[in-house]
Amino acid sequence: xxxxxxxxxxxxxxxxxxxxxxxxxxxxxxxxxxxxxxxxxxxxxxxxxxxxxxxxxxxxxxxxxxxxxxxxxxxxxxxxxxxxxxxxxxxxxxxxxxxxxxxxxxxxxxxxxxxxxxxxxxxxxxxxxxxxxxxxxxxxxxxxxxxxxxxxxxxxxxxxxxxxxxxxxxxxxxxxxxxxxxxxxxxxxxxxxxxxxxxxxxxxxxxxxxxxxxxxxxxxxxxxxxxxxxxxxxxxxxxxxxxxxxxxxxxxxxxxxxxxxxxxx
Amino acid sequence: xxxxxxxxxxxxxxxxxxxxxxxxxxxxxxxxxxxxxxxxxxxxxxxxxxxxxxxxxxxxxxxxxxxxxxxxxxxxxxxxxxxxxxxxxxxxxxxxxxxxxxxxxxxxxxxxxxxxxxxxxxxxxxxxxxxxxxxxxxxxxxxxxxxxxxxxxxxxxxxxxxxxxxxxxxxxxxxxxxxxxxxxxxxxxxxxxxxxxxxxxxxxxxxxxxxxxxxxxxxxxxxxxxxxxxxxxxxxxxxxxxxxxxxxxxxxxxxxxxxxxxxxxxxxxxxxxxxxxxxx
Numbered sequence: 043x044x045x046x047x048x049x050x051x052x053x054x055x056x057x058x059x060x061x062x063x064x065x066x067x068x069x070x071x072x073x074x075x076x077x078x079x080x081x082x083x084x085x086x087x088x089x090x091x092x093x094x095x096x097x098x099x100x101x102x103x104x105x106x107x108x109x110x111x112x113x114x115x116x117x118x119x120x121x122x123x124x125x126x127x128x129x130x131x132x133x134x135x136x137x138x139x140x141x142x143x144x145x146x147x148x149x150x151x152x153x154x155x156x157x158x159x160x161x162x163x164x165x166x167x168x169x170x171x172x173x174x175x176x177x178x179x180x181x182x183x184x185x186x187x188x189x190x191x192x193x194x195x196x197x198x199x200x201x202x203x204x205x206x207x208x209x210x211x212x213x214x215x216x217x218x219x220x221x222x223x224x225x226x227x228x229x230x231x232x233x234x235x236x237x238x239x240x241x242x243x244x245x246x247x248x249x250x251x252x253x254x255x256x257x258x259x260x261x262x263x264x265x266x267x268x269x270x271x272x273x274x275x276x277x278x279x280x281x282x283x284x285x286x287x288x289x290x291x292x293x294x295x296x297x298x299x300x301x302x303x304x305x306x307x
Numbered sequence: 308x309x310x311x312x313x314x315x316x317x318x319x320x321x322x323x324x325x326x327x328x329x330x331x332x333x334x335x336x337x338x339x340x341x342x343x344x345x346x347x348x349x350x351x352x353x354x355x356x357x358x359x360x361x362x363x364x365x366x367x368x369x370x371x372x373x374x375x376x377x378x379x380x381x382x383x384x385x386x387x388x389x390x391x392x393x394x395x396x397x398x399x400x401x402x403x404x405x406x407x408x409x410x411x412x413x414x415x416x417x418x419x420x421x422x423x424x425x426x427x428x429x430x431x432x433x434x435x436x437x438x439x440x441x442x443x444x445x446x447x448x449x450x451x452x453x454x455x456x457x458x459x460x461x462x463x464x465x466x467x468x469x470x471x472x473x474x475x476x477x478x479x480x481x482x483x484x485x486x487x488x489x490x491x492x493x494x495x496x497x498x499x500x501x502x503x504x505x506x507x508x509x510x511x512x513x514x515x516x517x518x519x520x521x522x523x524x525x526x527x528x529x530x531x532x533x534x535x536x537x538x539x540x541x542x543x544x545x546x547x548x549x550x551x552x553x554x555x556x557x558x559x560x561x562x563x564x565x566x567x568x569x570x571x572x573x574x575x576x577x578x579x580x581x582x583x584x585x586x587x
Contacts, residue, residue, distance in 0.1 A: 051396075052396070052397070054393070055392075055393035055396040055397050056393075056397050056401070058389060058390060058393035059390070059393050059394055059397050059401060059402070059405050062386070062390040062393075062394075062405060062409075062464075062468075063405050063408060065386075065461075065464065066408060066409060066412045066461075066464065066465065067408070068427065068434075069415075069420065069423035069424060069426075069427050069461065070412070070415065070423065072423065072426055072427040072432075072433055072434070073422070073423040073426055073427075075433075076426045076433075122328070125324075126324055126325045126328055127325065129321040129322070129324075129325070130321070130322060130325045132321075133318045133319075133321050133322055136318075137314075137315060137318040138318070148329070150572055150576075151333055151334075151337070152333060153518070153572070154518070154565070154568045154569060154571075154572045155333070155337055155565060155568065156521070156522030156524070156539065156564060156565075156568065157522070157524070158522070158524050158539045158542050158543050158561070158564075159337070159340060159542065159561040159564060159565055160332075160333070160336045160337065160340075161336075161543070161546065161547075162336070162339075162340050162542060162546050162554065162557050162558055162561050163335065163336025163337060163338070163339035163340040163558075164332070164336045165546050165547065165554075166336075166339055166343070166546075166554055167335055167336055167339050184328060184331065184332040185332055187328060187332065188329065188332045188333045191329075221314065246414050247414055250414055250416065250417055250419070251417075252417045252418050252524075252525035252528075252529075253524050253525055253543075256525075256528075257543060257546070257547050267417065267418050267419075267525070270418045270419065270422070271418045271528075271529055274422075274529070274532075278425070278426060281422050282422070282423075282426060284419075285419040285422050285423060288419055289415060289419065292411070292414050292415075293411055296410060296411045296414065297407075297411075300407055300410070
């Protein structure tokens, strides 16, 4: 049902779509305006515009540290996910297609078990003993792998099914390539697009993850979201600049993913 | 045959690192929670559960969680249905733009969203002042149940649009034309054709929104500094709060939440099997 309409019916649909856009835009636009205003209280519009909150934010070393640490944890988790999920997908699709049914159940777990619940167990299991990881970035990297798993598994599976893995592997092997060589030099390049899209999107939601970061590590290795939460008592303008900077960064990554997705189609 | 056997063993070996990490970070914590929910100072048994269901405080947390999840999912899905239908019927330039924007805002949740709403709808928020001056509202308390439902609805809408938009593909334009030619009013078309076709997708999406809201923690925590009584806040407070640490009771409440989520997931899988995807 994707036929554009003109006339009265068309006008109604355009109004609805613009309203939807406005509802979604409103909190962002408000925050942006607040982050650019000198002071704003008890009036509908701010008194004056300034960039000083952004300058204050981007020269705050605690912010820059938190930002860098967030990047490190996210990139670490994504690297781990790629290393763990790619071989899994290859093996499941090429050698044991029946495992796919089991995997489809397993990847429901990170969806069905809220991070708060996992945290209860993680705090106890890794709080002390030989694997005392609570309070270090390592535990976050592990948790973020499970967060990204369902998403990456689905995205790359779709891509694998589209490239006809078995034929591709058979052809490469007929031409004399070993399984390893065929997997790395033939299959992997064909998966690049799907992989990149899922990495960009995973990054943007890992970057926004708060629950694990706050409960398992907190201020001992402050990530951007934890920093944001800890700054709640500072100026609202400063916080707005922080929110907008964060959102701009996520925007960049989502936009990149969208672009890649279009190229593929 | 021998070499292919070796290949299969090597392949299985490749699965080992994944299995180790998945068990360490997903299965083991969950198993710990399940096991320890049965462990209490009085020994093994259901004591923690009877404490949860015997306490008005925890029952209130469960009630709040369910109420906020239900209303935010319901309002969210109504907005998403109206929005996705109209998105299907405007020109592609506007559609692509709004869809892309909606996908981006689906990442705008948690702490940053709570902050944005404080600025907009807090006691001195720009929108609160505007609406008060216009005489639309007397007062608005963002830190109340109603406030939380508004906030949750905001992050439910983009997710709802994302999930529902493809479902409208199943509604074919010629059905609407045929129905109109045979004399059906738009209302009759929706009552007898449109809604029945969309029902599995609608229910499936509603169920995902419910799960999304039930598990939410960051937004409500950031907004109320952990003072609003919902399940996720209670669970976290019992393992990482300043007072009243009680991991066993936290485990029991966590298992109640997992039970609710499991129920939702099962319903979702069942609906998925009956949905328009499979029918094609």
